[in-house]
Amino acid sequence: IKMQRKMKAQLFYGPGDVRYEEIDIPQISDGEALVRIKSALTCGSDLKTYRRGHPTMIETGSVFGHEWAGDIAKIGKEVENFKVGDRVVAVNSAPCFKCYYCKLERYSMCENIIYNNGAYAEYIKIPASILAINTFKIPDNIDYKEAALTEPLACAVHGLEESNIKAGDMVVVNGAGPIGLMFVVLAKLKGAVVISTDLSDERLSYAKEFGADYIINAAKVSDQVAAVKKLTEDGKGVDVAIEATGSPKVWEMTILMGRKGATINLFGGCQSGTSININTQLLHYSELTIKGVYHHSPYYVKKAFKLITTGKINASKFVTANMPLENLVEAQELMGQQKGIKYNIIT
Numbered sequence: 001i002k003m004q005r006k007m008k009a010q011l012f013y014g015p016g017d018v019r020y021e022e023i024d025i026p027q028i029s030d031g032e033a034l035v036r037i038k039s040a041l042t043c044g045s046d047l048k049t050y051r052r053g054h055p056t057m058i059e060t061g062s063v064f065g066h067e068w069a070g071d072i073a074k075i076g077k078e079v080e081n082f083k084v085g086d087r088v089v090a091v092n093s094a095p096c097f098k099c100y101y102c103k104l105e106r107y108s109m110c111e112n113i114i115y116n117n118g119a120y121a122e123y124i125k126i127p128a129s130i131l132a133i134n135t136f137k138i139p140d141n142i143d144y145k146e147a148a149l150t151e152p153l154a155c156a157v158h159g160l161e162e163s164n165i166k167a168g169d170m171v172v173v174n175g176a177g178p179i180g181l182m183f184v185v186l187a188k189l190k191g192a193v194v195i196s197t198d199l200s201d202e203r204l205s206y207a208k209e210f211g212a213d214y215i216i217n218a219a220k221v222s223d224q225v226a227a228v229k230k231l232t233e234d235g236k237g238v239d240v241a242i243e244a245t246g247s248p249k250v251w252e253m254t255i256l257m258g259r260k261g262a263t264i265n266l267f268g269g270c271q272s273g274t275s276i277n278i279n280t281q282l283l284h285y286s287e288l289t290i291k292g293v294y295h296h297s298p299y300y301v302k303k304a305f306k307l308i309t310t311g312k313i314n315a316s317k318f319v320t321a322n323m324p325l326e327n328l329v330e331a332q333e334l335m336g337q338q339k340g341i342k343y344n345i346i347t
Helices: 044-052 128-133 150-161 178-189 201-209 224-230 248-256 280-285 298-309 325-336
Strands: 006-014 017-024 033-041 068-075 087-090 123-126 135-137 170-174 193-198 214-217 238-243 258-266 289-292 319-324 342-346
Touching (some): 006 325, 017 325, 033 087, 044 325, 128 135, 150 298, 178 193, 178 238, 193 224, 214 224, 224 248, 238 248, 248 258
Parallel strands (some): 170 193, 319 342
Antiparallel strands (some): 033 068, 033 342, 068 087
């Protein structure tokens, strides 16, 4: 049987310039695997890439997308734990375990991290380090599209664990996009009382479905901070405030929503070159803990995969509809209009 040499793919050339083309199937080396993609999910960072470019997408004319699951079509020499035909999910990076930050166990800060984009295509190559560390066999009872949620969920689990949420805590999650909704679900698993804020009624209805105790449409209140604080005991503010929109203005509001001693997690990545203002008196006298959290590590990837495979997280609820690969731009536009949560791109 002659192996096909070409595949269909969506290539990113620059902001707003994505083209559906035929390109060569990736070649694999020792320790690598080639996967036939069965599910690729749309993601907020892919939308940012589509609109304005992304630091991890340096080459023009490269395939983008990084949340996927599929079947191993070919394996290189020295691959021990996988075989052709295995249903697998891999995340988009792996740390080196050798650099300055890896030795500090800050794996998401790894200086030699390699990113593996290329999910919006028929095939993707898994580099050796990702295959060895961050690739999992999918159990028979889990669908490809559910397994494909592992990568974004790993980021959210990382963010959640850095937020110090305790049972009974009052938590606000600003933004009800895919990541914000994951924070709602994860905070509920921790036993928190959750407030979800967003500008979209549709997204807030999803937040309610995912267990949010209170929802606030920020477009319909004159003061979003006051509206959140009003729901807390004596109007003091929340125990934990999480930002999941990537807007500097919302970062600033999130800081103001916490009680004294609150943890503020600024999770949404903002456009490069932006900055925020913090009242020094508030920060000092209220003893706020303000942190940024980025990406994932093998520990959180494993945790996320377990949450999906054990059904603690109903991954299929995050997928709004299936769309063919050639309609990727339409799916991105729907994401941009805040319609639906994620779209399952199928080839």
